[in-house]
Amino acid sequence: MAKDLDKQYDPKNVEDRIYKFWLDGNFFHAKCDPEKDPYTIVIPPPNITGQLHMGHALDNTLQDILIRWRRMQGFDTLWLPGTDHASIATEAKIVEAMRKEGITKEDLGREGFLKRAWEWKEKFGGRIIEQLKKMGSSCDWERERFTLDEGCSKAVKEVFVNLYNKGLIYRGERIVNWCPHCLTSISDAEVEYEDQAGHFWHLRYPFKDGSGYLELATTRPETMLGDTAVAVHPDDERYKDIVGKTLILPITHREIPVIADTYVEMDFGTGCVKITPAHDPNDFEVGLRHNLPVIDTFTDDAHIRPEWGKYAGMDRYEARKAIVEDLEKEGAIVKIEDYSHNVGVCYRCHSSIEPKVSKQWFVKMEPLAKPAIECVKDGRVKFVPERFDKTYFHWMENIKDWCISRQLWWGHRIPAWYCDECGEIVVSKDTPDTCPKCGCKHLTQDPDTLDTWFSSALWPFSTLGWPEKTPELQHYFPTSTLVTGYDIIFFWVARMIFSACENMNDIPFSTVFIHGIVRDAQGRKMSKSLGNGIDPLIVIDQYGADALRFTLATGNSPGNDMRFSDEKVGASRNFANKLWNAARFILMNLGEDEKAPHIPEDLALEDKWILSLFNKLSKEVTDNLEKFELGIAVSKLYDFIWDVFCDWYIEISKIRLNSDDEKAKQTARDMLVYIMSNTLKLLHPFMPFITEEIWQTLPHDGESIMISKWPEYDEKHDFSVEEQEMDRIMEAVRAIRNRRAEMNVPPSRKAKYYIATSYKDTFEKAGIFMQRLASCSEAEVGDSFELEDAVCIVTTDAKIYIPMGDLVDFEAEIARLNKEKEKVLKDLEFVEKKLNNANFVAKAPAAVVEGQKEAAQKYRDKIAMIDESLAKLNK
RNA sequence: GAGGGCGUAGCUCAGUUGGUAGAGUACUUGCUUGACGUGCAAGGUGUCACGGGUUCGAGUCCCUUCGUCCUCACCA
Numbered sequence: 001m002a003k004d005l006d007k008q009y010d011p012k013n014v015e016d017r018i019y020k021f022w023l024d025g026n027f028f029h030a031k032c033d034p035e036k037d038p039y040t041i042v043i044p045p046p047n048i049t050g051q052l053h054m055g056h057a058l059d060n061t062l063q064d065i066l067i068r069w070r071r072m073q074g075f076d077t078l079w080l081p082g083t084d085h086a087s088i089a090t091e092a093k094i095v096e097a098m099r100k101e102g103i104t105k106e107d108l109g110r111e112g113f114l115k116r117a118w119e120w121k122e123k124f125g126g127r128i129i130e131q132l133k134k135m136g137s138s139c140d141w142e143r144e145r146f147t148l149d150e151g152c153s154k155a156v157k158e159v160f161v162n163l164y165n166k167g168l169i170y171r172g173e174r175i176v177n178w179c180p181h182c183l184t185s186i187s188d189a190e191v192e193y194e195d196q197a198g199h200f201w202h203l204r205y206p207f208k209d210g211s212g213y214l215e216l217a218t219t220r221p222e223t224m225l226g227d228t229a230v231a232v233h234p235d236d237e238r239y240k241d242i243v244g245k246t247l248i249l250p251i252t253h254r255e256i257p258v259i260a261d262t263y264v265e266m267d268f269g270t271g272c273v274k275i276t277p278a279h280d281p282n283d284f285e286v287g288l289r290h291n292l293p294v295i296d297t298f299t300d301d302a303h304i305r306p307e308w309g310k311y312a313g314m315d316r317y318e319a320r321k322a323i324v325e326d327l328e329k330e331g332a333i334v335k336i337e338d339y340s341h342n343v344g345v346c347y348r349c350h351s352s353i354e355p356k357v358s359k360q361w362f363v364k365m366e367p368l369a370k371p372a373i374e375c376v377k378d379g380r381v382k383f384v385p386e387r388f389d390k391t392y393f394h395w396m397e398n399i400k401d402w403c404i405s406r407q408l409w410w411g412h413r414i415p416a417w418y419c420d421e422c423g424e425i426v427v428s429k430d431t432p433d434t435c436p437k438c439g440c441k442h443l444t445q446d447p448d449t450l451d452t453w454f455s456s457a458l459w460p461f462s463t464l465g466w467p468e469k470t471p472e473l474q475h476y477f478p479t480s481t482l483v484t485g486y487d488i489i490f491f492w493v494a495r496m497i498f499s500a501c502e503n504m505n506d507i508p509f510s511t512v513f514i515h516g517i518v519r520d521a522q523g524r525k526m527s528k529s530l531g532n533g534i535d536p537l538i539v540i541d542q543y544g545a546d547a548l549r550f551t552l553a554t555g556n557s558p559g560n561d562m563r564f565s566d567e568k569v570g571a572s573r574n575f576a577n578k579l580w581n582a583a584r585f586i587l588m589n590l591g592e593d594e595k596a597p598h599i600p601e602d603l604a605l606e607d608k609w610i611l612s613l614f615n616k617l618s619k620e621v622t623d624n625l626e627k628f629e630l631g632i633a634v635s636k637l638y639d640f641i642w643d644v645f646c647d648w649y650i651e652i653s654k655i656r657l658n659s660d661d662e663k664a665k666q667t668a669r670d671m672l673v674y675i676m677s678n679t680l681k682l683l684h685p686f687m688p689f690i691t692e693e694i695w696q697t698l699p700h701d702g703e704s705i706m707i708s709k710w711p712e713y714d715e716k717h718d719f720s721v722e723e724q725e726m727d728r729i730m731e732a733v734r735a736i737r738n739r740r741a742e743m744n745v746p747p748s749r750k751a752k753y754y755i756a757t758s759y760k761d762t763f764e765k766a767g768i769f770m771q772r773l774a775s776c777s778e779a780e781v782g783d784s785f786e787l788e789d790a791v792c793i794v795t796t797d798a799k800i801y802i803p804m805g806d807l808v809d810f811e812a813e814i815a816r817l818n819k820e821k822e823k824v825l826k827d828l829e830f831v832e833k834k835l836n837n838a839n840f841v842a843k844a845p846a847a848v849v850e851g852q853k854e855a856a857q858k859y860r861d862k863i864a865m866i867d868e869s870l871a872k873l874n875k
Numbered sequence: 876g877a878g879g880g881c882g883u884a885g886c887u888c889a890g891u892u893g894g895u896a897g898a899g900u901a902c903u904u905g906c907u908u909g910a911c912g913u914g915c916a917a918g919g920u921g922u923c924a925c926g927g928g929u930u931c932g933a934g935u936c937c938c939u940u941c942g943u944c945c946u947c948a949c950c951a
C-alpha cells in the first residue's frame with residue numbers, strides 16, 4: 001500500500017498478494033504447542049466433486065472468523081481442512097464421463113476404475129481447496145486431509161472391526177432403500193420425500209372358492225406380481241370370517257392367503273392391504289411376521305425380471321401401464337382415483353427409491369445413540385442456537401439401524417472376507433490369507449464399499465491421527481467448535497457424536513454452531529435447476545472477498561436462513577471503501593517516522609471520548625463473539641467505524657491537524673493511528689484482507705495483524721465524564737444542523753453562536769468543534785443571553801442563540817417551538833406516569849427510578865427553555 | 876400425525892439479562908466543506924400479526940388464534 005492511495009479500494013490489488021504473504025509467513029500453521037490452550041475446528045470437508053457455492057462461503061466465513069479471533073486471543077488454533085471422497089457423487093461423475101467415451105465400469109474392472117478415479121481426484125479434487133483460499137480461509141494447509149487417504153482409511157478399518165467385534169455391525173438380509181439409477185443401497189437419511197401426483201387403483205382379488213371378491217387399493221399396481229398375501233386388521237369385524245381364506249392373484253393366478261396383522265389401519269380405504277414383501281418396507285415386516293415368501297419382480301435398475309414373460313424388461317413405469325391394462329381386461333379394476341402421495345427419492349439423483357431386499361451391512365444404532373443423547377442432554381455438547389437439540393434428540397431417539405454398505409467401488413472397501421469353501425465371514429483390518437474355520441486359502445473380499453458418511457463420522461479424530469496416539473490428538477481433541485448448516489445435522493453431526501462417544505469415549509466437539517442456508521434475493525433456495533445460484537467467486541471478483549464475507553456475517557443470526565442480494569454486497573463494498581478512505585486520510589497526515597501505535601500523553605476531550613468508546617466496543621465485540629453472535633458483533637464494528645470514528649472523530653481531529661500546535665497535531669496523529677490500528681484488529685476476523693493491508697501501511701508492531709494481540713477491555717480507558725461531555729456537545733451540534741436545515745440555511749453561511757449553559761467548561765471546548773462541524777464563525781459561552789431577533793436552539797443542557805433575525809420566518813419558528821414543546825410534554829407525561837406509580841417507585845431497581853427522575857427533570861428544564869424562547873418571539 | 880422457525884419502517888433484516896423501537900436499502904431536501912458522491916448533513920413513515928396472561932413495566936417471558944416456511948414420520 002503506497003502512501004498515495006487510490007480514492008477507491010481495489011481488492012484485486014490486495015487479496016492474492018496478502019494471502020501469499022500469510023502463507024509465506026506460515027501464520028496458518030498450528031504449532032501443537034502444549035503450553036497454549038488449543039482452539040480447534042475441523043472443516044466440514046467439501047466433496048471433491050464440488051465447486052464453491054454460497055453455502056460453503058457462509059460456512060467457511062464463520063469458521064474463519066472464529067479461528068482468526070481465537071488465534072489473535074493467543075490460543076493455539078488449528079483449523080483443519082480437507083475434502084470428502086463423496087462416494088456416490090464422485091463415482092456417478094466418473095461413470096458419466098466414461099459413458100461419453102463409451103466405456104463402462106465393467107470394461108475397466110475394479111482396479112482400472114479406481115485408477116481412473118484417483119486420477120480424477122488428483123486433477124479436480126483440489127479445485128475447491130483453491131476456491132476456499134480465495135475466501136481468505138486461514139486453514140492449516142499443511143494438515144490437509146482426505147477421507148480416503150491412508151490415515152482415514154486406517155481409522156475406518158479400526159472402527160469397523162471394533163464395532164463388528166462388539167456386535168454393533170452386522171450383515172443381514174433386509175429391505176433397504178435402493179436407488180435404481182445410482183445402483184446402490186442408500187441409508188434412510190439419504191432418502192428425500194416429495195409430493196407427487198399419482199393414482200389410487202382400487203383392485204379386486206377373487207376368492208378361490210368363488211365366494212366373491214376382496215377389494216383393496218394401491219398406488220403401485222405394478223408390484224402386484226410380487227404380492228404374497230392380503231392383510232386385514234385382526235379386530236376388523238367385517239373381515240373376521242375371511243382370515244385364512246385363499247385369494248387368486250389376478251394375472252398370475254397364484255394363490256395367496258388372507259392374513260390378519262395389526263399393521264393394517266381399519267379406517268383407511270377398504271381396510272384390506274395387498275402385501276408385497278419384496279417392494280415395501282412395511283410389507284416386508286408383515287411378511288417376516290407371517291413367514292410369507294419374498295418375490296422380487298425387479299432387476300437392480302428397476303426393470304421387470306426376465307422370468308415375467310410379456311412384462312420382462314419393461315421399466316417400472318411401462319410395466320405399470322401394461323399391468324393396469326391387463327388388470328382391466330380381467331375386470332380386476334374397480335376404479336381409479338387421483339391421489340397425491342409422498343414418494344421417496346434419492347438425495348443425489350432424485351430417482352424414485354425402490355425398496356429392495358438384499359444382503360447389506362448395518363450399524364446397530366440403539367446402543368450407540370444412548371451416550372450420544374446423554375452428552376447433549378448433560379451439556380457437554382451444546383447446540384447454538386439451542387433449539388436444534390430438539391431436532392437432534394428426536395432423530396436420535398427414533399433412530400433405526402444404519403445401512404452402511406454401498407454397491408460402489410469408490411470408497412472404503414468393507415474389510416470383510418468370505419470363505420469360498422465354508423462361507424465363514426472374516427472381518428479384519430489386514431487381509432487374511434487363510435480361513436480361520438476351515439483353513440483353506442480361498443477368501444473373497446466383500447465387493448461393497450462403505451457409506452461416505454461412515455468415514456466423515458470419524459473426521460474429528462481420524463484427521464488428528466487416531467488410532468495412533470499422536471501429540472495432535474492429545475492436544476487438539478476434543479475439538480472446540482463445529483460449524484455447519486442445519487441441513488446436515490443428521491447426516492454428519494449426529495454421526496460424529498456417536499462415533500466419538502463410542503471410539504474415543506469422549507465428545508467430538510463442545511459446541512455445534514449451526515447456521516441456515518443462503519437463499520436468493522427472493523428467498524428461494526439456490527439450486528442448479530432454478531439457475532438462481534450466485535457464484536461466490538464472481539462476487540469476489542466484483543466486490544472482493546472481504547465484502548462477501550462481511551455480507552454473509554452481517555444480519556445473519558445463528559440457525560436462521562438469510563437472503564443474499566447484490567445490494568447487500570454493494571453496501572459491504574462501500575463499507576470497505578469507507579475504511580480505506582479513513583486510512584487514506586490518516587496516512588496523508590502522518591509524518592515520516594511515526595511511532596508504532598500507542599496512546600499519547602495529554603489527551604484531549606475527544607481523545608478520551610473515542611478511547612472510552614473503543615474500549616467498550618472491544619469488550620462488547622468480544623462478548624458477542626463468545627456467544628456466537630457474529631452478526632451483532634460485526635454491526636457494532638460497522639457503527640463504530642462509520643458513525644463514530646469517521647463521522648465524528650476524524651472530523652474533529654482535523655481541527656488539531658490543521659492547527660499550528662505541533663504537539664497537539666502529534667497527539668491527534670497518534671490517536672488516529674492507535675484507534676484505527678486497534679479497530680482494524682477487531683474487524684480483522686471479518687475482513688481479513690483489507691485490515692491487513694491497512695494495518696501494514698500504518699505504523700505497526702509485529703509481522704502481521706493476524707497474529708497481533710486481540711484488544712482487551714481496560715478499565716483505565718473508561719472515561720465516562722468525557723463521554724457525557726461529548727454527548728452534550730454532539731447533541732448541540734446535531735440540533736444546530738437540524739435547525740439550519742429546517743430553515744434552509746446553507747452550511748457556507750457561518751454565524752456567531754451564543755451558548756447559554758451551566759456546563760460552561762464543556763461548551764468552551766465545544767466552540768471550536770462547532771466551527772468545524774456546525775458552521776459556527778465564533779462561539780460565546782455564558783450563563784444567559786438577552787438577544788434581539790435570535791433563533792434559539794434548545795438542547796438538554798444548553799440554549800444556543802443564533803442572531804439571524806431576517807433569515808428567519810417568525811411564524812414558522814413559533815409553530816416549530818410549539819410542536820417541540822408538545823412532544824417534550826408527552827415525553828414528560830410518560831415518565832411522570834411511571835414516577836407517580838407507587839408500585840414502580842417501590843419495586844423497580846433504584847437506578848432505574850433515579851434515571852427516570854433525571855429524565856423528568858431534563859424534560860421540565862427543556863420545557864422551561866422553550867417557553868422562554870416563545871415568550872421572546874411573541875413579544 | 877409430531878416437532879420447530881418466522882410474522883418489527885415500502886423492501887431486506889437486527890434488536891444480546893424485560894426499562895419509552897434500530898440498521899442497510901429505497902425515498903425527500905440541502906451540500907462541488909482537501910479521506911471517501913462507493914461520500915456528508917438533515918428528514919418522514921412502525922397500534923413490533925391478532926387476542927389474552929405474568930409484571931410497576933413486554934417487540935422481548937407464557938398461552939390462544941391466524942398466516943407462512945421448514946424438518947421428521949406416514950395410510951397401502
